[in-house]
Amino acid sequence: MDPETQPQSDPPIDLGRAAGGTEYSWIRAVPGGTGTTVLSLLLSNPVPFPALQSALHNLHISHPILGSRLTLTSDSRFSFFIPASHVSPQILRSASSSDFHSLLELELNRNPWSDPLDSAPAEGVPVFFPTLYDLPEPGRSVLALRFHTAVCDRSSAVAILMELMGLMGGGGGGRSDPEGDKEEPSVLLAIEDLIPKKDTWKPFWVRGKDLVGYSLNGFRTSTLRFEDTGSDRSTEMVRLEMTEEETKRLLDACTARGVKLCGAIAGAALVAARSSKQIEEDRYETYSVVTLIDCRKYLEPVLNEHDVGFYHSAITNTHSVHGGEGLWEVAERCHTAYSNAMSNKKHLTDIGDLNFLMCKAIENPLLTPSSSLRTAVISVFEEPVIYRTSELQQRLGVEDYVGCASVHGVGPSIGVFDTIRDGRLDCACVYPSPLHSRKQMEDLVEHMKRILIEGSHVDEGDSAE
Template sequence: MSGESPATRPVGGTEYSWCRAVPGGTGVTVSALLLSKPPNITQLQSYVIKLQSFHPILRSKLRFDPATNGYSFFIPVDPPTQLIQACDGIQSFELVIEHEMITNPWVNMNLNQMNQVTEADVMFVTVYTLPDEKSAVVLRLHTAACDRAAATCLVRELVELIGSGGEIGSVKEEGLGFAIEDCIPAGKAHKPFWARGADMIGYSVNAFRFSNLEFKEVGFPNSTQLVRLKIGLEDTNRILSVCKSKGVKLFGVLAAAGFIAARVSKNLPDEQWEKYSVATLIDCRSALDPVLNDHNIGFYHSAVLNSHDIKGGEDLWDLAQKIYTSFTTAKDKNKHFTDMADLNFLMCKAIENPGLTPSSTLRTSLISVFEEPMTENTNEFYKEAGLLDHVGCASVHGVSPSLAIFDSIRDGDLDCACVYPSPTHSREQMQDFVGHMKKILVECGAANESCDSNLCVKLL
């Protein structure tokens, strides 16, 4: 294209950090639908165009200009996103998702050797033919343009379009939306200069003290792999019931189970302390000015980073309470707003200097979780669309935690997409790790009171 649309806007600080992260392998957002029958390609293409008409940012391009070393979104005149029908013999839904997470059209955007402006779409849609006449439809998006909440909204809208034959009740968005920094209420992000400097030093120093899972291979990982953590309705209800009675949220219990499973995996001597870190992602839409909702496509999450000392023998629910309390204390102090620029800056520094991270693996924390799970309930559109399964997650083999948990409650069942960098961590290692987390969650939910890590050892 020549020239820019008048609607062009520069990316904000958080969006810029994702523009730096995605080429390295973290932030390729994938929403994948498993269908019981092949979709009508012509109709599906029309539905994607309709989604783009409701959400203009989905038909924008991301531009990198070496002259300004900057990024911006703009709306191209045409063409709309085209579907690619893949017939490459991928045999399972999970392998399709892994393939999509390493298919990165943005990888060379800021490496243009001709010193020219580089542009790429923010969304791609691919259809895969799977065994038994099943199909997978995958939305692959740049995380700077679409966070988890927005991606889940898009899936709901696409399923509604497929199930209803093209009818949808959504309201069209205007323009390319806002950068999150432009929507933070006045005063919420204020931090004195010296406090900012002290926090930056604190984050940097503490990072060297974090303990990690065993690295199977050191150095830069090259792919993201997936492990599912599924818990049935009865056990999920037990876990959520105890969460409610103890006044904690699900993310605290997931993080606690991860901490306990990580320490047990190392067979450490009793009372030997390790410091584990958790990054908790917050959907800020309801706290912004103007107030936004899931229909507002963009990246509107922030993060709170906390660490906890673990010595073995911890009770799951006590540890979950500590994790949850630390998070709420930080959130009450607006650290998800005041520290946003600090964490973005440190993220970019880690990308530029992998040697500053443990074994140059680009690991920044043990686990990342979301403050709230995605909640989905099957309706007539799901049945009409022939939807058998849905997974939403993002790649993590650039700068990121060792395990990122994308949790959802679907028809009452807990369903977590757990992604990790490979070969930094092996599939066998992470299947055991996530499997151990599941045993802890199920057993401690059934116990309904307490479950210490000595019991967790017996569960293996």
């Protein structure tokens, strides 16, 4: 196993809980390369190492799931076990001449969970690994926090970032739950155990019909052009960035058309993907889009962003696009499709179906085009992360940060992690390489950006490609 997975001295005790259905699907996906979540910060001020270690220790106490170890029990069930005492993560520290972007990609592809858990130590494998890279420039460094996605979705990563900066800055962790300190923190239940019963029921025949429908749609959808289907894969990242003025125009255009930003991004991706094929204009191509929904507000009890874990669900839709269509025609269809699915509560009722199909794709890559394990052209989040630089961030010297997850196992051709930072759209776009080349994805992302910018200028009723 990876040296990072060597056991700590504390034996596990029977705390924690068994993994839920969605967590199980991530546990199955991570060894193949999908589901390593990384939060990476570029720091321009020296990092007080004891303060960092103390902050991470406090995060463990506030969020016990971060201190858990993933293990396989004697009855072959995956579980999260909590050690008898809080054991702070040991921060790996190393010098590096690489830049921020390269170190982010390095972290996305470091996988301490790649070996089967049945060969792991009895104590299990930690789910959280922090690394501090010292850069050649004096005082500059990169702090990378790497999580198993089963315990940390995007909302959790943002909350951890806020709490970590608060703790390092000498303040509180930034928890917004006033009840949080009244009882000992515990490992929260899995998403399936928190969905209201009335929102989980679906007739057997309807479930079967939906499974068949999802499967058939998967067979008839198109993909981006594959560059190399035979070589070992890794995750790489390109960024889509806009100015504050460009972002404002785009958001205003979305508002005017009643389309969320995720619909515009998905629409731009589908238009750009079809354009990259250089096929006849009247020929339709059908693509799949996955929209990721933060379900915390739909659960009982309602959770907030400081409740760390994986509480997202997915909605999958297919869309046929021809060469004469522009951004807003496609974006409106993307928005309407996922909105209708949410109105029918498919983000809650279909969790088990999509988890089942995800695991089947992992077991049978031949079910996907060219055994690529691509299940969609693009995945987007229903809502962007909105963040404004604080005085605390400036004092700590946080120059840049990116949060995203690996996708080179099962997953989309491009996963978009969007942030509106100080009024500027900043998207980390991850993709499997060399299935797709960096140039191919840079060209696609640049085309998406151009479509979004040009589409933001057209009048109501017009279209732009």
